[in-house]
Amino acid sequence: MQRTRLANERTLLTYVRTSLALVGFGLALIQLHPVRGGRLGYVALAGVVLTVGLL
Numbered sequence: 001m002q003r004t005r006l007a008n009e010r011t012l013l014t015y016v017r018t019s020l021a022l023v024g025f026g027l028a029l030i031q032l033h034p035v036r037g038g039r040l041g042y043v044a045l046a047g048v049v050l051t052v053g054l055l
Contacts, residue, residue: 019048 026044
């Protein structure tokens with residue numbers, strides 16, 4: 001029982017860590033190169049919304 005709870009918590013924390021990394025990556029692309037990197041940056045930010053929305 002406790003092992004399952006800890007595994008679920010690790011999985012949730014992994015999703016949160018990945019989401020934060022995607023937000024940072026998307027914002028960096030938007031700031032560094034708004035013309036070309038902007039599109040990819042917005043896709044990364046949308047990926048975060050979808051990932052969190054599926055939880």
